[in-house]
Amino acid sequence: MTRVSGSWLEAKGTQLVMKTLEEAGFEAFAVGGCVRNALLGEPVADVDISTSARPEDVLKLAKASGLKAIPTGIDHGTITVVANGEPYEVTTYRADVETDGRRAVVRFAQTMKEDAIRRDFTMNALYADRHGLIKDPLGGLEDLRARRFRFIQDAQTRIREDYLRILRYFRFTAWYGNPEAGVDPEALAAIAENLDGLDHLSRERVGAELCKLFAAPDPTVAVSVMEQTGVLHRIMPGATTRALGPLIIHEQSMALGPDALRRMAATGFFDGAALRLSKQAQKQLALLQCRISDSKGLPEIAWRDGGAVAQDVAVLRAAMLEMPLASDTEAQIQAGTQAQFPVTAKDLMPHLQGPALGKALTKLQRFWIASGFTLQKEALLKLLNQEG
Known part of the structure; x- marks a missing residue:
């Protein structure tokens, strides 16, 4: 027998x-991601x-036990029950009646196995009772x-x-798969034959999934197979x-955590x-x-x-140009984050106002940046006077 444990299961x-649910004669199992x-x-x-239990039974039992119950997805069998301040999605066993590639029409099922069959991957169809005993119908x-990961x-x-x-x-392959074991050939064949179905998905759903995928510790293998x-x-x-x-390697060398947008940018996709x-x-x-391609230094x-953007640009430039990170990368970024432009608009008034004031500040910033942030106020104002 396989058991699972943890504070999530032992929680009040x-x-x-x-x-x-059990004391009322119904089956109740933790399922899916928490068990996996x-x-x-x-x-x-x-x-x-x-x-x-049917949704109406869940509502009635929750009320009788003094628990808050919200019919968040009652048409699909889901009731959110709040217990000890935590929300739990309680869903009746279901089976698909009809699907269109985006939504399903479901009926309530009688058994755990029927419920398991409508799920996506085998390791997401694992159930655990409140004592931690695993039920593995598939x-x-x-x-x-x-x-x-197998469908x-x-x-x-x-x-x-x-x-x-x-x-x-x-996404699951990136987070939990074994890169050395490769991927399921049957799954890849089925995916390749159903690419047109991706066009029917809402862009919001696609974007949300991609953000989760690119945030994995190292999504390189999964994304490479996506490309293939x-x-x-x-x-x-x-x-x-x-x-x-290369980006993942540079991230690790600079102790940067996973960032989905940084990884997306590394693919050359910015839309x-x-x-x-x-x-x-x-x-x-x-x-x-903008920053990857412009001429501004770190x-x-x-x-x-800000320093975080500069770090992103540093590792992205190195990865996309297939170059190592400069040994002084972190020192360059630190110099920029600590720098404070010594001239304010007040220093130039009342002699300059409006657009002329903005142009003068921009010119002084260029001088200051070119000096490596070393020029002080007096020197900058003197340069401005010399320029006329």
Whole structure:
């Protein structure tokens, strides 16, 4: 018997919700990512619970136990139950009736196995009771131990139920797969035959999945396989993985954590609007695109945009030019972050105002940057007077 444990399972809220359902005669199991991550020794974020109870039963039992219950997805069998201050998505066993590649029409199922079959990958179809005993209706444990992602039963069918599963396949592979073991050939064949389905997905869903994928510790292998199968070019036209591997190496040498936007920029793809990324993310990508290609040095970038942007530009330039990082990279960035322009607008008034004042400040900044941030106020003002 395989068991799982952890604070997420032993939490008062988890135990209360599952025990409430069980004592009323229903089955209740933690399922999906929480079980998978716990078995892999990875952090558990959310606890989803699968049950034989119908939504109306969940609502009634929660109310009787003094728990808050919100019908967040009642048409699809999901009730959010708040216990001990934590939300739990409690979902009735389901089976797909009809799918269009984006959404499914479901019916409530009778058994755990029916519920498991409608899921995406075998290692996501693992269930655990409140004592931690694992239920494995589809043989996902073997795949999990090998860190091998396989679609449940027929890969083509699973993909056509929801084409986002193509991207989820690569995202999970990047986070939890075994790079040395390669990827499932049946899965790749099915993905290659269903690329057109990606066009039917909302750009928001695609963008969200890509952000999660590129935030993996090292997504190089997964993204490279995406490129080989044609997925990458389909959703990120013009992107290439050539600089991604070197970027990861440079990130590690500078002790930079994973950053999805930095990794996207390394592929040469900067169109955040096409992926419906947030305005802030779009602005960040545009800034990286500008700074990678312009002539500004790292000290100036650090001064203008901050040290974090300068670090991103440093590793991106090195990776995309296939060059090593300069030995003084961090010193250059530190010099820029510590620099303070010694002249203010007040220093130039009342002699200059309006556009003339702005032009003069810009000119002085150029002198100051060219001097390596060494010129002080008196010297800069003298230069301005000499210029007339």
